Amino acid sequence: MGLLIHAVTRLRERPESRKYWVVAFSGSVMIALSALVLVNARWLQNEWLYSLENTLDYLFVYLFATFLVFLGLAGSSRVISPSLEKAFIVILGTGLTAEETISLMLKYRLDKAIQFYENQKAKNVQPATFLVTGGKSPGNSLSEAEVMAAYLTDRGIPEDQIIQENQSINTHQNFLYSQRLLGNGENTVFVTSSYHVLRGNVYARQLGIEAEGIGAKSPLYYLPYALIREYLALFLIYRKVHFVALPLFLALMHVLMH
Known part of the structure; x- marks a missing residue:
């Protein structure tokens, strides 16, 4: 919901921004999938949807792992000291x-x-x-x-x-x-x-x-939002890499967990 609200707010200022349309779409999809999982657990109890829920769990693991890598790389900038010989x-x-x-x-x-x-x-x-x-x-x-x-x-x-x-x-x-x-x-x-x-x-x-x-x-109040935004921006920049790596990771997790 936070992603969706932020994207809608920015799209009012910059309706031509493809980045914020992607963020709005991503937030909407995440809300819809979360609702579907809850409805299935409470009423539908459909096996295909349970399989979808497992896939979403593995997707979260992938996103969380890559987010930790991003945090490590982002944090390293605070300890790197470039040479003073700059023009x-x-x-x-x-x-x-x-x-x-x-x-x-x-x-x-x-x-x-x-x-x-x-x-x-x-x-x-x-x-x-x-x-x-x-x-x-x-x-x-x-x-x-x-x-x-x-x-x-x-x-x-x-x-x-x-x-x-x-x-x-x-x-x-x-x-x-x-x-x-x-x-x-x-x-x-x-x-x-x-x-x-x-x-x-x-x-x-x-x-x-x-x-x-x-x-x-x-x-400090801005840091959580900023880190998530930067992670998503870099995810989109390297989308071709994730387009290959993510399906392979999901397939491997399904094999290992079943």
């Missing part, structure tokens, strides 16, 4: 508040980037140029990049060391529209939330950008 610090956007101010999530990312910059100066390394990314949301008068740049200058970052990319509306576009400045990204570090570094790496590699990711902390 660019790319800060990925995550949206502004309704008042067009920095959200707590975005503040954590900006502060993490500033910390990397200060570490460069402390180690007598040539300070990097900041590249802030993010366009205007519907109804906003300011782009996310503009608000991010203002936050950085308020904290002492020189204006001539900040570049704005103010066209993108998602992570893939953050990298796509920044690529003309980054080239292959070998001297680049990107900053995002820790749970998001893994997907950021995927998009960067798809575009041939060899940037390293740094994970900033996230508000």
